[in-house]
């Protein structure tokens with residue numbers, strides 16, 4: 001399959017002096033890093049279980065990047081998946097990856113999550129993980145996710161938030177890395193944000209991150225750089241890309257030491273109250 005010109009133009013135009021100024025999403029798009037959600041494929045499989053998807057289901061992922069999550073959905077479900085992202089290079093990689101795996105029930109569109117090019121009520125599941133924090137208008141994004149969600153559809157959100165306050169300097173460096181003035185959000189912020197008048201929180205799970213060693217980060221960077229499509233890069237460019245990636249991963253690892261993530265499942269038009277008088281817990 002011939003490589004998309006979006007990809008070759010972006011890689012061939014890359015100069016060593018540009019690399020230190022690249023933000024995280026742009027660099028991830030260029031190197032085709034998998035860019036998994038928090039918890040990796042396990043999170044997607046939990047969402048699939050919790051969403052109780054029926055055959056023929058239509059799924060939208062907002063912020064699909066290089067395709068990992070949408071492809072994971074498409075490989076498990078009996079239905080159609082659309083991944084949408086503002087970055088055309090990562091979208092081109094996602095499209096190629098799906099074709100390489102012979103998945104014809106997933107496609108990728110370039111569009112903004114706050115202005116989605118789909119009709120009201122198109123999707124049975126709308127999934128967003130670490131994307132809304134990249135946008136300035138969180139409420140506008142939330143309203144747009146619900147607009148394209150079908151009646152009795154599910155919004156699955158996997159936000160990262162601070163469980164303890166980060167140092168100001170760390171927050172500033174993370175904001176600069178992702179190109180957003182990052183607000184310090186807590187668990188309640190996202191739980192409240194993703195509720196709307198017509199939705200019910202039907203499931204929620206909370207996870208903490210495990211810190212990574214510098215060696216495991218370095219090994220991960222090597223695995224990313226080792227991809228065949230990067231062999232065309234000049235050695236100095238490749239070296240700069242590796243240093244920039246290592247900078248991002250070490251920074252994020254430090255940041256995630258203060259953070260947790262939730263899997264939040266909201267159902268639109270849920271018919272029954274979820275408030276239980278006699279609460280229970282699982283016995284193991």
Ligand SMILES: C[S@@+](CC[C@H](N)C(=O)[O-])C[C@H]1O[C@@H](n2cnc3c(N)ncnc32)[C@H](O)[C@@H]1O
Nearest residue numbers: 025037063065085086087112113129130131134
């Ligand atoms: C950290 S990645 C998301 C990775 C992955 N989908 C996940 O499961 O966490 C953030 C992605 O959001 C995209 N993005 C940022 N602003 C966006 C917007 N307004 N609309 C759609 N995508 C956006 C970026 O281009 C990037 O690919």
